[in-house]
Amino acid sequence: MVRRRGTILVLATGGTIAGVGEQGNIAGYRPGRLTADELLKEIPNIEDVAPIETVQICNVNSDDITADIWLQLAAIINRESKDDNVKGFVITHGTDTLEETAYFLNLTVKTKKSVIITGAMRPATAISADGPMNLYQAVCAAAAPETEGQGVLAVFADRIYTARSVTKTSTYQLTAISAGRMGAIGVIRDGKVYLYETTFKTHTHKSEFDVSRLDKLPSVSILYFHVDASAEFLKFAIEHSDGIVIAGAGAGEVSLEYGKIIESADVPVVISSRVDDGLITEDMLLFEGTIAANNLSPQKAAVLLRLALTVTKDKEHIANMFAKY
Ligand code: ASP
Numbered sequence: 654m655v656r657r658r659g660t661i662l663v664l665a666t667g668g669t670i671a672g673v674g675e676q677g678n679i680a681g682y683r684p685g686r687l688t689a690d691e692l693l694k695e696i697p698n699i700e701d702v703a704p705i706e707t708v709q710i711c712n713v714n715s716d717d718i719t720a721d722i723w724l725q726l727a728a729i730i731n732r733e734s735k736d737d738n739v740k741g742f743v744i745t746h747g748t749d750t751l752e753e754t755a756y757f758l759n760l761t762v763k764t765k766k767s768v769i770i771t772g773a774m775r776p777a778t779a780i781s782a783d784g785p786m787n788l789y790q791a792v793c794a795a796a797a798p799e800t801e802g803q804g805v806l807a808v809f810a811d812r813i814y815t816a817r818s819v820t821k822t823s824t825y826q827l828t829a830i831s832a833g834r835m836g837a838i839g840v841i842r843d844g845k846v847y848l849y850e851t852t853f854k855t856h857t858h859k860s861e862f863d864v865s866r867l868d869k870l871p872s873v874s875i876l877y878f879h880v881d882a883s884a885e886f887l888k889f890a891i892e893h894s895d896g897i898v899i900a901g902a903g904a905g906e907v908s909l910e911y912g913k914i915i916e917s918a919d920v921p922v923v924i925s926s927r928v929d930d931g932l933i934t935e936d937m938l939l940f941e942g943t944i945a946a947n948n949l950s951p952q953k954a955a956v957l958l959r960l961a962l963t964v965t966k967d968k969e970h971i972a973n974m975f976a977k978y
Pocket of ligand 1: 667668669670684713714715716746747748749750772773774775
């Protein structure tokens with residue numbers, strides 16, 4: 654079958670948007686039950702926006718997303734974006750780890766075509782489920798010329814976010830997917846995209862990360878520092894990981910005992926903060942040989958460190974990547 658011009662590929666992975674529970678209820682549902690085609694049936698006239706093709710990548714709670722699924726998504730987008738008849742992509746995803754998948758794809762897909770990720774906070778069977786509107790808006794955003802060349806974007810509850818800034822900020826609100834203090838770069842109303850800002854950070858076709866020949870990613874562990882945090886856990890993590898991200902207290906701080914272990918680690922250690930607005934710059938680093946996460950959250954820093962380790966183990970080189978991406 655020949656593809657129609659302007660086709661949007663919907664790549665479905667599961668999450669609450671595909672969740673099913675007791676009719677009307679918000680909690681106690683099972684994520685990842687409905688298929689992409691079933692989700693689209695709830696949006697009348699979606700084919701008036703653009704021709705749509707669906708690919709069911711998996712149907713999981715997003716806490717079960719793996720690097721293997723990331724590599725599959727990147728491979729499909731990299732392959733299908735070469736087709737002139739494809740205008741863009743929409744990924745449906747659980748909200749728990751949506752930000753990690755968004756940032757991974759932002760650094761690994763080699764296209765200027767629109768790539769939009771979305772999800773929902775209420776299962777499809779809830780009263781006023783938010784999935785159909787989010788999916789509709791995501792398809793409209795993917796079909797819009799404004800979203801081309803902007804990197805991977807998240808569309809959620811009328812707003813548009815960059816993959817680098819997007820994060821989950823609430824465990825229950827409909828606006829849970831947002832960008833904290835960084836804010837949205839645009840809005841979407843009745844299918845019309847209004848973009849106001851763009852990112853300065855390197856992404857997609859300009860990114861150096863090539864995952865096309867990889868079947869797995871380096872392993873990175875995040876250690877969340879707290880009062881009396883176990884030094885044994887930290888040592889274990891260092892021994893069993895290719896890299897470490899520390900979610901430090903305040904400005905990336907940890908105990909003296911923790912700090913000593915960090916300084917003698919033979920794998921790269923990135924310092925981020927457990928604080929919501931947690932900027933860590935190079936001049937704030939307290940421990941020799943560590944790398945500043947800048948304003949990346951621990952989970953985003955882990956994504957970048959995994960990709961950085963596919964290129965180099967050199968700390969200075971990795972530090973440059975944290976400044977660039
Ligand atoms: N646990 C769900 C998930 O991430 C939450 C959601 O999608 O809102 O898959």
